[in-house]
Amino acid sequence: MAGRALMRAVRVAQFGGPEVLKVDTNVPVPAPSDTQVLVEVKAAGVNPVDTYIRSGTYAIKPPLPFIPGSDVAGIVKDVGSKVTKFKPGERVFVSRKMYVADGYAEYSVAEETDTSTLGESLTFQQGAGVGIPYFTAFRALCYVAREKLKAGNTVLVHGASGAVGLACVQIAVAKGLKVLGTAGTQEGMDMVSSQGAAAVFNHKEPDYTEKILEETGGVGPDIIIEMLANVNLQTDMTIINKNGIIVAVGSRGNIEINPRLTMQKESTYTGMILMNASQDEWSEMHAGIKKGLEEGWLRPHVCKEYSFEEAPQAHIDVINNTGSLGKRVIVT
Ligand SMILES: NC(=O)c1ccc[n+]([C@@H]2O[C@H](COP(=O)([O-])OP(=O)(O)OC[C@H]3O[C@@H](n4cnc5c(N)ncnc54)[C@H](OP(=O)(O)O)[C@@H]3O)[C@@H](O)[C@H]2O)c1
Structure with a gap:
């Protein structure tokens, strides 16, 4: 992307407790493939599975170092040559089947098929609460x-x-x-x-x-x-x-x-x-959830916002806290 080659992101260099979540200011901005959009992330969802993966005890063990998180919302910055549904400047949210997809970052790439328009009535924080x-x-x-x-x-x-x-x-x-x-x-x-x-x-x-x-x-x-x-x-x-x-x-x-x-x-x-959802189920779910968000009967509720630096606390809270009020999100 023109003018910006590096970004801030939360990275895991070794599996372990919440303290292994470190802010790195020198992470290359990813480039979208032909079928992907590049999203300037405004908010990223924190899911319990992020903590299981970070600890190294889960069935999914990504190669180190990795950027946790899959659910993001933000603004399209760039699109691949085969992307037809989105253009730079649009508000979107991303829901991916992959549990580790570089979500806790200033920029994240996503397949066009995993990306949806984020209606003006929803905040980026709510958009990041849709996914998982x-x-x-x-x-x-x-x-x-x-x-x-x-x-x-x-x-x-x-x-x-x-x-x-x-x-x-x-x-x-x-x-x-x-x-x-x-x-x-x-x-x-x-x-x-x-x-x-x-x-x-x-x-x-x-x-x-x-x-x-x-x-x-x-x-x-x-x-x-x-x-x-x-x-x-x-x-x-x-x-x-x-x-x-x-x-x-x-x-x-x-x-x-x-x-x-x-x-x-x-x-x-x-x-x-x-x-375990099949691709057909995933597409159907995407359509059903999009309809619910547009019609207003689906509405994520944001429990608490965290900065990148507070990512360890977000992981502690999502596992240990009681008094849940919906979704915990990291804001960039
Ligand atoms: N199978 C899957 O594909 C899948 C996908 C997503 C999530 N999950 C799992 O589903 C669970 C919920 O995820 P989440 O994102 O909703 O987490 P969350 O936002 O942290 O919510 C946890 C919920 O569990 C409640 N809880 C606490 N003690 C309980 C008890 N004794 N009995 C019943 N509920 C109790 C909490 O209530 P209070 O805080 O009010 O006490 C809160 O409503 C997690 O274990 C997560 O790993 C599984």
């Missing part, structure tokens, strides 16, 4: 749980105050389901309610699952989207409705379960991982 959370929520509900995704059915979003959970709430509300959510603070509960959930429970209260059952007239939710399966799976299997489906989206350890519970309920338990 909304695609994950969309795939969990509209693909994996599709047989139960019917107006009038009840869904429990177990961990509704976080980035994926809020996206689940918004999608399920738009599909006409009765949405129940959980959060760990009153502020989080209020926010989930404000997104259209019919009832919200505090997952730190000892008796909250009994209240969830009461709210469903004793039968339990038809769908449970689970953000912390290693803590909640046995409970989910106890409270799910007959023939219901539990979809584990997040899990951070082991849990002992009684398989008899699935027999009694003839329920289904399955996991879901975004990277």
